[in-house]
Amino acid sequence: MPKYDVVIAGAGLAGTTAAFHLSKGSRVLLIEASGVGGGATGVGAGIASPILARKGNPTYEARSALDDLDKLMAAVGFRAEPQRPLIRPALDKRQLRYYERSAVENPDLVEWLSTAESLARYPGVSAPLGSLRLKRGHVINMRNFAIRVAAAAAERGCEIVAPAQLESWEESADDIAVRFSNAGNCREAVRATRLILAMGVGYHTFESLRELNLHPVKGQLIRATCPAALCDLPNVTGPGYLAHDSGDIVLGSTFEHGVVDTKPSGNATREILSKMLPLVTGVRDADYSASAGVRVTVPGTRLPMLGPISAGGRTWIYTGLGSKGLLMSAYLSARLPTYLADPEEIPVRMRPHLATK
């Protein structure tokens, strides 16, 4: 039976970035049930914003995570499209005060634009109270990014099998036996020192992982060829968002708590448009197609979940990236070799707690 240092199940942002960092020095197998960059990664708009929407506070380890994402993009040779500005109009007077304060406290990340400045720079965006302009961050196609990261991991020696669906695993004192079914529906088994479960909402199909109390949140996006009138707009976030992607505009998003199906709905499309119309009236004039995915979140912490979930310490979970997949995966995967060597290094609030651990 082939033997690996690490088997990773799931090739979304978590699995591909983990594979890239671990392949330097370890024998890694990455198995993916559908296609690389599928799951939530294949749906999301790809905004990597270091600022939280409501109060304009920085996200978890925002600056380090941005540095890690920049380094990863450079290391794998991922070239983002020329970046447009990303702005957040203030929605009310209270948010205006939060955003003004954020600009004072985080001058490296954001600048505050008064109503007049915002209008002069971005006339197509309604911002009657002014807006926050991000100085750092990205909007990138997450599926293409994950595919590029996986290719770079393969260049480092990582083996990738897709489609290959993880079916079961069994830990012993010496190693872990990992069983999966491949494209021809044939069963295969390999042995590994560690197994990392980076399956996004795929956790849901394993009874033992339900104990982790992860929380799925379905989200829908709509996409259309960018109407000429909107082509010069910046990327905009607010109650929803507008992002540019290779000549398309992508509008999002919805939040359906506890829902794991990925079927788009007309209601969600209407909700997205009603969120964005007050900011950009022109969004109504496009012919949209819809897609949906499921973000996995960790109730209580709003942080990812990473670490061993078995008594022997060989089975790890890596999930809960929420809406911050790009920044969190870049940050955590860069530290994964250290965490695997010494799990005590994992931030306490991210460690999984299993009743039967």
Ligand SMILES: Cc1cc2nc3c(=O)[nH]c(=O)nc-3n(C[C@H](O)[C@H](O)[C@H](O)COP(=O)(O)OP(=O)(O)OC[C@H]3O[C@@H](n4cnc5c(N)ncnc54)[C@H](O)[C@@H]3O)c2cc1C
């Ligand atoms: C609508 C929406 C918009 C979003 N917008 C953004 C955004 O703008 N910016 C941002 O940073 N984040 C965004 N996100 C969040 C981001 O998409 C996620 O945080 C991130 O993609 C999660 O990555 P993951 O690898 O944990 O899971 P996933 O991307 O879901 O990947 C899991 C992978 O595991 C595979 N899998 C499942 N079960 C198995 C199995 N048994 N065996 C093998 N493989 C399996 C799946 O096929 C999948 O490819 C958005 C999410 C949604 C839903």
